[in-house]
Amino acid sequence: MPKKPVKEKIWMWIVVGLGNPGKEYEKSRHNAGYLAVSAAARSVGARFIRRRFESVVAETQYNGEKVVFVKPRTYMNASGRAVRAALSYYRLDPSRLIVIYDDVDLELGKLRIRASGSAGTHNGMRSILSETGSGGFPRIRIGIGKQPERMDLADYVLGKFGKEEAGVFSLACERAGEAALAVIREGIAAAQSRYNG
Numbered sequence: 001m002p003k004k005p006v007k008e009k010i011w012m013w014i015v016v017g018l019g020n021p022g023k024e025y026e027k028s029r030h031n032a033g034y035l036a037v038s039a040a041a042r043s044v045g046a047r048f049i050r051r052r053f054e055s056v057v058a059e060t061q062y063n064g065e066k067v068v069f070v071k072p073r074t075y076m077n078a079s080g081r082a083v084r085a086a087l088s089y090y091r092l093d094p095s096r097l098i099v100i101y102d103d104v105d106l107e108l109g110k111l112r113i114r115a116s117g118s119a120g121t122h123n124g125m126r127s128i129l130s131e132t133g134s135g136g137f138p139r140i141r142i143g144i145g146k147q148p149e150r151m152d153l154a155d156y157v158l159g160k161f162g163k164e165e166a167g168v169f170s171l172a173c174e175r176a177g178e179a180a181l182a183v184i185r186e187g188i189a190a191a192q193s194r195y196n197g
Contacts, residue, residue, distance in 0.1 A: 011065045012065050012067065012068065012096065013065060013068070013097070013184050014067075014068045014070060014083075014087065014097050014098070015040060015067060015070065015097075015098045015100070015184075016079075016082075016086075016097065016098070016100070016128075017033035017035070017036050017038065017070070018032075018072070018076060018079050018099065018122075018125075019031035019032070019034030019071065019072075019076065020034075020075050021071075021073045021075070027166070028158050028160055029102055029144040029156065029157045029159060029160070029161065029169070030076060030102055030157040030158055031102075032100070032101065032102035032142040032144060032169070032176070033100040033102065033124075034071050035170070035173035036100040036140070036142060036177045036180070037069050037070070037071060037177065037180070038177070039173055039176075039177035039178075040069060040176075040177030040178070040180050040181055041058040041069040042177075043177065043181070044060050044062050044181070046058035046059060046067070046069055048069070048071065052085075052086075052089075053070065053072075053082045053083075053085040053086045053089065054074050055071055055074075055086070056070075056071050056073065057070055057071075062181065062184060062185075063181075063184055063185045065184065067184065068086065070083070070086055076123055076124040076127075077123045077127055078127055079124040079125075079127045079128055080126075080127035080129070080130055080131030080132065081127070081131060083097065083131060083132060087132065094132050094134040094137045095136055096137075097132075097138075098137065098138045098139070098140065098180050098183055099137065099139045099140070100140045100142065100176050100177075100180060101124055101125060101141060101142070102122075102141070102144045102157065103120070103122070103141035103142060103143055104121070104147065104153070104157065105121075105143075106141055106142070106144070106145075107143045107145055108144060108145035108168055108169065108172075109143055109168040109169065110142075110143035110172070111140060111142060111143070111172060111176055111179060111195045111197075112140070112141045112196055113139070113140050113141075113179055113183070113191050113192045113195055113196055114139055114141075114192075116135050116138070116139075117135055117139065118135055119135070125139070138183055138188055140180060140195075142169075142172050142173060142176050143172065144157070144169065176195075178195075179191050179194075179195040182194060
């Protein structure tokens with residue numbers, strides 16, 4: 001009796017950029033994740049033309065693996081809903097997820113890649129950890145700097161940078177997109193060595 005052909009396992013990654021939908025938030029500090037994942041997708045020729053998982057999605061093949069770029073449209077505080085739906089659809093373990101987001105505890109323009117961890121003070125990450133029940137996935141934090149004294153945190157993260165700082169922020173988002181691809185291509189340790197700091 002002929003043997004059934006063995007189905008080759010397709011490895012894949014989901015790269016999620018956190019942010020808020022809508023024109024008014026487009027260039028805000030809190031949309032660093034959106035900007036970074038857009039840069040990563042653009043650099044490998046993937047376009048955000050599909051809507052699923054309450055998100056806009058771009059798909060491509062990269063480094064021999066399928067990569068799905070996701071921008072949740074749920075608003076930041078419910079990001080986990082979209083992430084859980086994407087993981088469930090592709091039947092992926094959270095370890096195949098990379099999340100990119102802003103961090104007020106990092107100096108403007110700095111990147112920090114970690115293999116796993118807690119949500120810290122970030123509401124989008126809190127939502128993801130709550131919905132997936134796991135913190136065991138790589139994340140890339142983009143420094144946006146601390147808010148000025150007496151300024152409300154929400155006003156700060158939803159605001160935009162001045163012209164000079166906007167250039168630094170934009171470059172950091174581009175580099176964060178590159179870092180996500182480096183994690184996929186070379187592994188987390190190599191990406192940390194190149195981009196952390």
